[in-house]
Amino acid sequence: MSILSLQNISKKFGAVQALSGVSFDVPQGAVYGILGPNGSGKTTLLGIVTDVLKADTGSFMxxxxxxAARQRRQIGTLLETPNFYHYLSGYRNLEIAAAIKQRDKNDIARVLEICGLTARQHxxxxxxxxxxxxxxxxxxxLLGDPEVLILDEPTNGLDPAGIAEVRELVRNLAGAGKTIILASHLLDEVEKVCTHVAILRNGKLLRSGSVDVVISRHDYLELAAVNNEALKSALLAYPGCTSVQLNGNVVVAVFNASPEPAxxxxxxxxxxxxxxxxxLRKKSLEKAFLEITNDPA
Amino acid sequence: MKQLLYTEWLKVKNYRTFWIMLLVAVIMIPAGNYVPADIMSSRELNQAAKMLGQSPFGFPTVWQTVANISSYMTALFGLMLIILVTNEYTFRTSRQNIIDGWERRQFVYAKLIWVLLLSVIALVVAILTAVVIGFAYGNNAISLEGFSYLWYYWLQLVLALSLALLLAVLLKRAGFAMAIFLGYTMMLEQTLVLLLKRYVGPVGGLLPLQAGDELLPFPLVGKMVAASGDRYDDSIYLLFLVGYIALVIYLVFRKVLKSDL
Structure with missing residues (x-):
């Protein structure tokens, strides 16, 4: 079963094409990262999925x-900013959320405890x-322990300890088999937990699928010898070596599969x-991501 | 519907501004009727009223009098509604309610519940006020003749509150919506009515809130105006009043269902 299936979603804000023809599927149990620089359309996409924005064309299931609302009630969603009634306490705000989600309000104490707000709930x-x-x-x-969560930049505004806690929480939820859709521009956040990823730039979907496929990150070798020029020529002749570069005192050799140093x-x-x-070195996610998002194609 | 009502109750239960405004709005109806009732029931004016054949604060005319006077006190209910609705946009809970699992139309239903609740509260207070004043300042036994004026009052309230709701969903900001609402209901429409009536004809009486006003003349003055013949039949004003309510509510739905939140 697909938790979310997007077909050809497009959306314009005035002259700005926020999304153009985005399609992908989020399978059940996936931790699906939606990656992209600021303004790439991540929040717009999730806004459409949660019906606060209307797509110009395309559809989703x-x-x-x-x-419809019945499906949204089964999803715990944090979109962009925390939206609550300023004049009410944290507890009373969650009462309203529970009423709309049709979840038991006895769960409020549990989620406040998880998020460390018990002392300030009133x-x-x-x-x-x-x-x-x-x-x-x-x-x-987290109210009502939903099977699906949509988290848009969940570590926004948190201190380092808070960020670590949220990551731990996301990991635990993923471990418990929940489906999580996680929008972020923080790559290590995604790297540590995601099984799948979709990469957006300027509203276009550049790539999507399982992390290993989308962001191919073959290991590469760093080498040095007395004569680095001779080393370069020899490496270029090695089967599977795709590029060789002199980088300061070391030669960086990239292969089309993970190389065997011995x-x-x-x-x-x-x-x-x-x-x-x-x-033997591992290409950083940042480097792989920048290669994808800077690729003019 | 019960679930919507419960959720809206949770939103206002601990909202002090709301309760204070409601208290003031509710007190204004009996207070606003008591002052003219007391002044006009002084001996001399009472004599004058008797010569005209009826006392405005005795049964059955008191229904019409109270409906007329109370209709000037609608603005505060309108402002309450604007605050309740624009709060949702200020706090962006209009989005969160949908995200968490309301249909957009349920958001509109929830706000229409307030139109209904506030208008019914005002109606009930006006009825009680009329009963008390009728007994206190009149000499006749209670009679329901002319009670229909209170229904006209209620319809005008529903229209005014629906207009407040429309302004709130269109403008989204409390100050802006309140300024336009007060400006229109208190002066702008009256000016338009006056100009239209002077230069075009009785069609000026068909503007939204004026249609209600035409149905709610002050008892003695109304008779004189009606005698001049320069107006439509009551049924026309009633038709327009109901038509405006339907149109405004339709526009609210259209705005909330179609646009980005």
């Missing part, structure tokens, strides 16, 4: 059904710090090149 929302507001929004998402070493020795330095 939730739980393989036409999307203070008015307007007295909360930015981080506490965000925590209350996360508490509201084999490369042995090959170079046969060529009469003795290495002073050999290290």
């Amino acid at each position: 939730l739980f393989d059904q036409a999307a 203070a008015a929302f307007k007295t909360y710090s930015l981080g506490m507001k965000q925590r209350l929004a996360i508490a509201s998402v 084999q490369v070493n042995s090959y170079l020795a046969q060529q009469g090149i003795w290495l002073q330095h050999l290290q």
Whole structure:
């Protein structure tokens, strides 16, 4: 079953094309990252899915059904900012959320505890710090223990300890088999938890699918020898080596599959090149992401 | 519907501004009727009224009198509604309510509940006020003749509150919506009515709130105006009043259902 299925969604704000022809599927149990720089259309996309924005063209389904309020009630959603009644306490705000979601209000104490707001639950929302507001929004998402969560920049406004807690929470939820749609521009946030990813830039979907496929990050080798020029020529002749670059005192060699350092070493020795330095390195997610989003195609 | 009502109740239960405004709005109806009732029931004016054949504060005319006077006190209910609705936009809970699982039309229903509740509260207070004043300042036994004026009053309230709702969903900001609402209901429409009546004809009486006013003349003055013959039949004003309510509510639905929140 697809939790969310998008077909050809487009949306314009005045002259700005916020989304153009976006389609992808979120399978059940996935932790689906929606990645993209600021202004790439992540929140607009989630706004359409939650019916606060209207798509110009295209359609989408939730739980393989036409999307309606009944489906939204099964999803815990934090979109953009925490939206609460300023004059009411955290607890009373959650009472309203529970009433609309048709969830048991006995669950409020549990979610407040998870989000560390129990002590301040009876203070008015307007007295909360930015981080506490965000925590209350996360508490509201967790109400009734939904099977699907949509989290738009969930660590916004949190201090480092809070960020770590939210990541831990997301990991635990993912471990419990929940489907999570996580929009973020923080790559390590996505790297640590996501199974799938969709990458947006200027409203266009650049790639989508499972993380390993979308962001191919073959390991590469860093090498050095007395004669780096000879080393470069020898590496270029090695089967599977796609590029070689001299980077300061080291040669960076990229392969079309993960290289086996011992084999490369042995090959170079046969060529009469003795290495002073050999290290297997992993391409950073940032680098892979920038390669994708900067690609003019 | 019960669930919508319960949720709206949770929103106002601990909202002090709302309760204070409601208290003031409710007190204004008996207070606003008591002052003219007391002044006009002084001996001399009472004599004058008797010569005209009826006392405006005795049964059955008191229904019409109270409906007429109370119709000047509608603005505060309108402002309450504007606050309740624009709050949702200020706090962006208009979005959150939908995200959490209301249909957009349920959001409109929830606000229409307030139109109904506030107008019924005002109607009930006006009825009680008329009963008390009728007994206190009149000499006749209670009679329901002319009670229909209170229904006209109620319809005019529903229209005024629907207009407040429309302004709130269109403008989204409390100050802006309140300024336009007060400006229109208190002066702008009256000016238009006057100009239209002077230069075009009785069609000026068909503007939204004026249609209600035409149905709610002050008892003695109304007779004189009606005698001049320069107006439509009551049924025309009633038709327009109901038509305006339907149109305004339709526009509210259209705005909320179609646009981005």
